[in-house]
Amino acid sequence: MAGSPSFRPVDRVGRVERTLGGRRLAAMLPDPGTTRPVYRHLAQAISALILDGRIALHVRLPAERDLAVALEISRPTVTAAYDLLRESGYAHSRQGAGTWTALPEGARPSGVARALAPPDAAIDLARAAPGLPEQVLAEALDRAGPRLTEHAHTPGYHPYGLPELRAAVAERFTRRGLATVPDQVLVTSGAQHALTLVLGLLCEPGDRVMVESPSYPNALEAMRRARLRPVSVPVTDSGWDVEIIESTLRQAVPKLAFLIPDFHNPAGLLMPVEERVRVLRAARRAGTWLVIDETLADLALDVPAPPPFASHATPGGIGQVITIGSMSKSYWGGLRIGWLRAPARLVTELAGQRIANDLGGSVLDQLLALALLARSAELLPLRLERLREQRAALSEALSAHLPQWTWRQPPGGLSLWVDLGEPIASAFAERALDYGVRIEGGGHFAADPGVFEQRLRIPYTTSAGTLREAVQRMLAALADGLPLRSATRRPHWIA
16 A cells, blocks of 8 residues: 555564655644644654554654655755654664654653753743752852761651751741741651642542632642542632632631642732631631642742731631741752641651651751751842842833733732733743743643633743843744644643
8 A cells, every 4th residue: 555654674683674655644644734833843743643652663754855745845844853853862864774763762652742842942931940049059068068977877867857957947937927846847848748748648539628720730730639629719910809718618618728828829919917817717617727838938029028827827726727838939949848837746647648658858958958048038138139130121021022911010929920811821832832932821820721821920030131032032932923723731840
């Protein structure tokens, strides 16, 4: 049959060599429609066929001329697609023998979009996480090194966390207005780890949990994987609707509620004190545990840093609040150091839960965290000043080049929650990737599917110059002149 794979002799390593005809491959490929650039679409489609098993490994692809004729496109377009396949590991060439299908090392079916995305030249705006100045890390290492040797003679397992770090975190809560002792602190491998421990201990599959919409995608995913039933409450540009929160707590009686009241991710809002008190009272009446994510609480850019949410609880109601925090946003995510504050009895139970997964965090990372926290009065103001400068640069660039987009300047946090004016966010994010900007549409932050398609979260966690370049690239993507098509790309994770 014309165009079907033809069989050739066995090669030197025992594989039967096969060739895929141009017409056959063309029939297997989806219609590119108006997708641009065509060469990237073609490379992604071929790699997807390889990963799906519809094109076997070690099969020779059609000659560039043959495939160009079959697809009715230019030969240079096919050449560019083959080049991209080779660069990403989905093909290799033999001198004088053509181009052959392959798999990159460690390739997984879900990795095709990322493997074929623009490489390190892409500006990553999908992760709202700042880096740490090299000198600051070097100085922290200098301080942590001698202390690490003091631990060398011990087993090194600390399921509750290093005692000195637990004490430092407890002192931090006390200084912010919530009296805390080390027994109320559990050091974790980031705030996400803290949340998964809490979900595993307090919830069972099928339990209701109240969540904001939008919210932090990784928290929502953790709840889905725990087979919990999210009940969403809206967070709008005006803030939280506390009446809806109160009625949801009263009617749904969720086992747990997850809130980000301090410079909300992604909306950047700060919940007023009077609303916090009402939420605490409603949760206490419902018997619902409140899990409060304070990961961004230090990043107060235009207002004083808020006191802990739990500090507003009345005596006897404090036991219903679990506070989680992290070094990731204020210092550096590479440390993977977080914590939770809860009643001491619950901390003991959570430490037991933790042992089933790991026996404790890295001693070195905890010592580095301790060294950084000791310098917080010096380091945080510098961090905040840099974020203010980057926020201003991003806002100015958006106002100058994309004035049709709107947003409210957040009083703190790491990102703008931008309204595009039309439901094109997912499709725009897909196109922006081809222009060297990695960003996620608002739908990824939704607790309910199909909403926030008019929104983008744009972090200001990189340099002012890089942010200006990112806006220029997004402008170019928007000015492409082609209609934006719906997209279903789903990230592995968003910070």
